[in-house]
Amino acid sequence: MDSTFTLLELGWQAYFQQQLSLDDLESNRIARICAQKGSQYELASEFGLFTLESNSETPTMTVGDWVVTDTEHHFLRLLEPSSIFENSASNIDTVFLICALNQDFNLALIKRYLEMTHDAQANAVVVLTKADLSDDAAEKRALVEKLDPLLIVETVNALDANSLRCLSPFLKKGKTIALLGAVGSGKSALINTLMQTAEEGTTPKNIGESGALKIMPSGAILLDTKSMRERQIAQFDSSAIANFADIIALEKDCRFSDCHHQGEPGCAIKGAVKANRLDTQRVADFMLLRNEDSDNDQVTRSKPQEKFYRSAQSDIRARKHSSAE
Known part of the structure; x- marks a missing residue:
């Protein structure tokens, strides 16, 4: 497995660049946390993968965080995140809020996910799945759109790659996305279809061993940790x-x-x-x-x-x- 990545492939953006000092640019290294197990973190950088053991002086960190280390991979500091889901993930650009248009359609749950995403300071896009099985998709979509006049709402068939083209603006190279949705909402089907829409010569690849961060065929980064998958518990x-x-x-x-x-x-x-x-x-x-x-x-x-x-x-x-x- 190729363990070297450019910073752009890892999701580097101007927001983080502005936090670097001259020493960071000249002498130090930048890495992104791609997995966490206990007190040990796995990080990815332009120089490959390495592990970092936390101690009493290490701040609380999570998957998605950016850190500065010296050339010996010793921790120096944590960069301020652009968004953060406490104890779950950070630096997510867009969260797809997944809800099925069948009998499991749940407006209250969408509202809770919107609150969570706004609190995390990430962008939210509501993706209503199973449109092919719904006779009242337009009515349900209208209910969601009333929650916020600026909210982006897309109606899709997660099994149809053409249907998912509406999500392309959020899947650009270097952008980090995550999904929130209840069991049965179509998250897995949507991810599988997006991963199969690769152009010739492009394939998805994991960043690190855990697969918590994946580079999608579009170049976007899918952040999929266990704690993010279990965020549906948070609405209760x-x-x-x-x-x-x-x-x-x-x-x-x-x-x-x-x-x-x-x-x-x-x-x-x-x-x-x-x-x-x-x-x-x-x-x-x-x-x-x-x-x-x-x-x-x-x-x-x-x-x-x-x-x-x-x-x-x-x-x-x-x-x-x-x-x-």
Whole structure:
């Protein structure tokens, strides 16, 4: 495997160049973190791959970070990132927010991903997949576009390379991209198709052994770490629990334990809406997060959703305990 790369191939940009001193340019070396395992980092540079062991004086770093070392690969300093997802990845230019246009379409989840991406100071592009299987793609796209008049929204078939040409402006050489999306949203299909659209003589290649950074046929860099793949859990954090804890508590008062809150008799949530004790839009967002599967008439929850419900119930119990005291 070729282990040497130009800085441009690794994602180097003017933003980082401006942070260099004369000593850096003349005597030191620049490298990008391409993998992390415990206290050990793997870095890629114009001079090949090397490892760096962190110590008490080394700042917290993550995949995607740029660092300055001396010629012996001793750490000197960390460059300020252009964007950062805490404990997951840094220096991502564009995040594709993936959501399917089938029964798994989830507007509330897209909103959460947008918040996460904006907080990280990266650019967001919403990619709505499985357009070929949807009869109401235009209506769902319009709902997403209403979230932000400047938001870029693309509707694609992730299995069709021609359909993905709309993403080309974000896949230029040296640009780093990442994907966020729930299980089944089409992330893997989209990545596979993009990786297969190579021009003659170009092939994807890993930066380092882990494959967390990959150079795509277009020259863009795909950042795909385990922690980024698991970011879907983040939409069920404490803020989401705080937003919906009252609704979750009401579920216990429904007449039926498997109430779907779709007009069943004795539904406590619908009763609260009718009595103007709950906002209709908040309930709608909550229902989207629950991701009910109308095809089999049973509530299905992903692992992140199960974690959300367990955490929410614990939060509710803690609040009741605090009030009792």
